[in-house]
Amino acid sequence: MPLTDAARNASLDGIRAVATHISLHTANPSTTGANEITGGTPAYARKPITWTAAAAGVTDNNAALDFDVPAGATVTFFGLWTAITAGTFLGWFPVGGFLPQVAVMPQASDVFTSYGHGLTNNTPVVLYDIQQAGMMTGFTEGVVYYVINATADTFQLSAISGGAAINATADGECVVQRVQPEPFSGQGVYTFQTGALDLNAQLV
Numbered sequence: 001m002p003l004t005d006a007a008r009n010a011s012l013d014g015i016r017a018v019a020t021h022i023s024l025h026t027a028n029p030s031t032t033g034a035n036e037i038t039g040g041t042p043a044y045a046r047k048p049i050t051w052t053a054a055a056a057g058v059t060d061n062n063a064a065l066d067f068d069v070p071a072g073a074t075v076t077f078f079g080l081w082t083a084i085t086a087g088t089f090l091g092w093f094p095v096g097g098f099l100p101q102v103a104v105m106p107q108a109s110d111v112f113t114s115y116g117h118g119l120t121n122n123t124p125v126v127l128y129d130i131q132q133a134g135m136m137t138g139f140t141e142g143v144v145y146y147v148i149n150a151t152a153d154t155f156q157l158s159a160i161s162g163g164a165a166i167n168a169t170a171d172g173e174c175v176v177q178r179v180q181p182e183p184f185s186g187q188g189v190y191t192f193q194t195g196a197l198d199l200n201a202q203l204v
Contacts, residue, residue: 008057008201015199016051016059019080019090022197024067024190028142029079033089036079040070040187046084049197061197067190074183075190076144078197092142094126096180097196103176105136107168114176115153122161123147124181127174136172144179 003011023046027035037044047065069075080090103114119125128141135141145157148165156165182190 003057003201005056009054011201012051012054012057012059012199015080015090016054018082018088019051019199020048021046021081021084021087022049022061022065022192023079023081024069024073024075024095025077025079025092026074027076027144028140029077029089029092030142031089033079033081033092035077037067037069037073037075040068040073042068044068044070044073046081048084051199052195054201057200057202059199060195061192062194064194065192065197069184069188069190071184071186071188074181076179076181077142078192093199094177094179095182096178097198098178098180100175100177100200102130102173104171104173105168106171107136107138110165110168111149111154111156112176113154117150117153117155117176119147119150119155119176119178121147121150123150124161124179125157125176126179127157127176130173130175135174136168137170138166138168139172139174144181 024037025035051059052062077092079092082088103112105112146161147155149156
């Protein structure tokens with residue numbers, strides 16, 4: 001059953017009550033908050049967040065967040081935590097603020113269909129499953145893949161930019177979301193501007 005906006009907002013209100021801190025990650029955080037950035041001078045640290053009131057199934061940060069990032073790190077994901085250190089990891093999202101889209105793929109063709117997806121060749125994306133149905137064999141949730149052979153409504157994915165299409169061994173349906181990794185060759189600051197960090201419940 002699709003949720004109403006009232007139910008989506010209530011769900012987000014519950015999340016924002018406990019998701020008090022934001023982290024940055026260089027690679028797939030998985031279910032534990034793995035690959036969190038460390039080190040640097042000034043040292044990296046999670047940042048406290050306050051959220052806007054949920055409306056129409058969306059809430060976002062109501063103030064800018066500035067993170068110190070060490071040289072050599074690539075910011076790829078942000079995570080939600082209940083505390084500034086340790087605490088409980090609540091989930092992750094790819095950086096860049098791009099909207100998630102649903103895609104289907106029959107393993108016979110290894111071609112994803114997502115109408116009007118807007119993705120172009122070599123665009124980095126991540127996949128995650130729908131309602132815990134599990135990922136199609138051949139793909140891993142939270143791994144960065146690259147778009148190849150894109151048309152207006154279809155595309156394939158490669159493990160490397162411009163590489164060969166990944167061969168899936170089962171039909172599947174998933175969410176695909178563009179990610180915009182940001183590498184730091186030297187010590188720097190990664191910023192989420194006010195309103196740039198969205199929690200979106202509109203897919204449920």
